[in-house]
Amino acid sequence: MNWIIDHGDLTDWIMRHSDLMGWIINLSGLAAAFLLIYGLKQMSSPVTARRGVVLAGWGMLVVVLASFLYAFGVEADAKAHLTINLSLAVAALVLGLGWAWWTGRTVAITAMPQMVALYNGMGGGAAAAIAAVELFGGRGGDSVALVVTLLGALIGSVSLSGSIVAWAKLDGRIQKPWRYRGQKFVNAIVFLGLIGVGAGVVAATGGAILGAIFFVGALALGVMITGPIGGADMPVVISLYNALTGLAVALDGYTLQNPALMIAGMVVGSAGTLLTLLMAKAMNRSVSNVLFSNFGDVAVEQQGSIKGRLKPVEATDAAVAMRYAGSVIIVPGYGLAAAQAQQKLYEFVKLLQAAGVDVKFAIHPVAGRMPGHMDVLLAEAGVPYDLIYELDDINDDFKSADVSLVIGANDVVNPAARTDKTSPVYGMPILNVDQTRQVYVIKRGAGRGYAGVENELFYKDNCNMVYGDAKTVLERMIEAVRGLGDSGDESSHSSPAGMKEAVA
Numbered sequence: 001m002n003w004i005i006d007h008g009d010l011t012d013w014i015m016r017h018s019d020l021m022g023w024i025i026n027l028s029g030l031a032a033a034f035l036l037i038y039g040l041k042q043m044s045s046p047v048t049a050r051r052g053v054v055l056a057g058w059g060m061l062v063v064v065l066a067s068f069l070y071a072f073g074v075e076a077d078a079k080a081h082l083t084i085n086l087s088l089a090v091a092a093l094v095l096g097l098g099w100a101w102w103t104g105r106t107v108a109i110t111a112m113p114q115m116v117a118l119y120n121g122m123g124g125g126a127a128a129a130i131a132a133v134e135l136f137g138g139r140g141g142d143s144v145a146l147v148v149t150l151l152g153a154l155i156g157s158v159s160l161s162g163s164i165v166a167w168a169k170l171d172g173r174i175q176k177p178w179r180y181r182g183q184k185f186v187n188a189i190v191f192l193g194l195i196g197v198g199a200g201v202v203a204a205t206g207g208a209i210l211g212a213i214f215f216v217g218a219l220a221l222g223v224m225i226t227g228p229i230g231g232a233d234m235p236v237v238i239s240l241y242n243a244l245t246g247l248a249v250a251l252d253g254y255t256l257q258n259p260a261l262m263i264a265g266m267v268v269g270s271a272g273t274l275l276t277l278l279m280a281k282a283m284n285r286s287v288s289n290v291l292f293s294n295f296g297d298v299a300v301e302q303q304g305s306i307k308g309r310l311k312p313v314e315a316t317d318a319a320v321a322m323r324y325a326g327s328v329i330i331v332p333g334y335g336l337a338a339a340q341a342q343q344k345l346y347e348f349v350k351l352l353q354a355a356g357v358d359v360k361f362a363i364h365p366v367a368g369r370m371p372g373h374m375d376v377l378l379a380e381a382g383v384p385y386d387l388i389y390e391l392d393d394i395n396d397d398f399k400s401a402d403v404s405l406v407i408g409a410n411d412v413v414n415p416a417a418r419t420d421k422t423s424p425v426y427g428m429p430i431l432n433v434d435q436t437r438q439v440y441v442i443k444r445g446a447g448r449g450y451a452g453v454e455n456e457l458f459y460k461d462n463c464n465m466v467y468g469d470a471k472t473v474l475e476r477m478i479e480a481v482r483g484l485g486d487s488g489d490e491s492s493h494s495s496p497a498g499m500k501e502a503v504a
């Protein structure tokens with residue numbers, strides 16, 4: 001490494017041109033900010049999302065590479081440690097890149113929320129680590145800078161430990177919420193205690209012992225806040241921690257006077273906040289309800305009040321009815337991801353299309369277990385984007401469609417959301433599947449959805465259940481349609497009457 005710093009024409013030239021280095025760093029920050037913001041914008045549509053991810057990735061690369069240029073401007077007494085510090089930074093980069101590359105390639109689509117939780121926790125941890133270096137390195141600065149650093153430390157630490165608990169819950173390593181009487185009161189006391197310790201750190205301008213107590217307390221608070229929240233609410237919690245991590249990074253950016261960190265942190269913070277609010281809105285809940293209400297663990301017994309009966313049919317019969325339908329709307333849900341049946345689904349759809357059936361996909365904003373879960377799943381199977389519709393764009397089409405096929409979805413098609421004020425899903429916007437002439441629901445049995453409530457759709461006259469694992473059922477449906485031969489004859493479908501005969 002010595003040649004970089006101590007010897008060589010290039011190094012000398014660079015050292016003599018530290019202004020130029022500063023200029024390059026600032027320009028890189030600006031370019032990275034543009035790439036991150038533009039990338040994020042591109043992610044708002046499935047058509048451009050992939051490009052958006054790549055652009056944002058380039059933005060990150062620019063920032064990471066530019067941060068090495070700071071090495072050329074270090075103070076004289078820090079130069080002795082430069083070689084070891086640069087080596088550590090490179091080692092961390094190699095390890096991080098290798099791990100991210102491997103996990104990104106091998107992660108199952110159903111395990112995505114866990115991975116996001118871990119990555120998010122690391123972001124919070126990094127923000128807390130920067131704050132720790134500032135506090136314990138004795139460079140706390142004035143009281144304003146100390147308060148900002150402490151805020152970054154608090155938020156980053158809470159995000160780190162909270163995200164780890166969220167990961168453990170999503171991964172099934174923690175099965176039950178941790179609850180006890182007076183828990184919220186204890187949490188509030190710990191929070192107030194942390195503010196007191198923080199005030200002590202500011203008064204003592206960075207006391208090491210107080211600083212250590214502050215970090216331990218903040219990490220404990222993350223565990224204490226996340227512990228009692230039901231496992232099913234973890235995606236919203238992760239999104240909230242993601243927003244908080246962004247805020248912590250932005251605060252660190254202020255402490256370090258690093259515009260790139262500030263911009264990246266603010267982008268993550270605002271995007272995470274919007275996502276959290278959108279998810280909460282799509283579930284008709286407030287963020288405080290998610291954090292403090294223990295939702296998702298309470299199974300509401302209301303089956304007795306539902307009229308009608310469940311009417312199972314064979315996969316073959318449902319497939320034949322769809323083959324002779326004019327239009328079919330498919331509603332995917334969490335069960336499709338759990339069964340990894342997306343490829344089979346698209347195979348089935350292509351057979352229907354070849355027979356002249358108009359097929360569309362309807363995606364509820366919180367179908368599955370994380371935002372965009374279904375879009376990613378369908379994109380993975382190669383489903384063209386123009387077949388995929390969002391709730392607002394397709395909800396009026398259900399009443400004119402011949403068949404709705406619900407695959408492993410439950411809460412997002414529960415009509416009780418419109419009518420039953422006692423239901424936990426009341427007020428949640430749902431896909432109007434029940435308005436379709438004929439509905440088929442693929443699920444394995446009597447399992448409830450995330451909200452833990454029975455679904456009255458399944459008991460309606462126009463609804464039939466096709467029981468089985470989504471992949472197995474779709475395989476049977478594919479066989480059934482293939483068995484009918486490749487007619488492609490337009491007159492053999494598209495008539496609701498014909499379809500009804502097939503259903504009968």
Ligand code: NAP
Nearest residue numbers: 333334335366368370371409410411444445447449450470
């Ligand atoms: P859901 O309500 O959880 O229902 C999933 C259904 O899939 C279950 O009823 C289950 O019934 C069935 N299933 C499971 N494995 C299956 C398999 N292998 N084959 C066939 N069926 C299978 O799912 P959803 O309708 O997608 O709704 C998502 C829920 O998650 C909403 O309540 C939403 O608020 C919540 N949530 C979503 C997000 C998000 O960002 N997307 C975030 C937080 C919370 P069986 O056991 O009988 O098969």
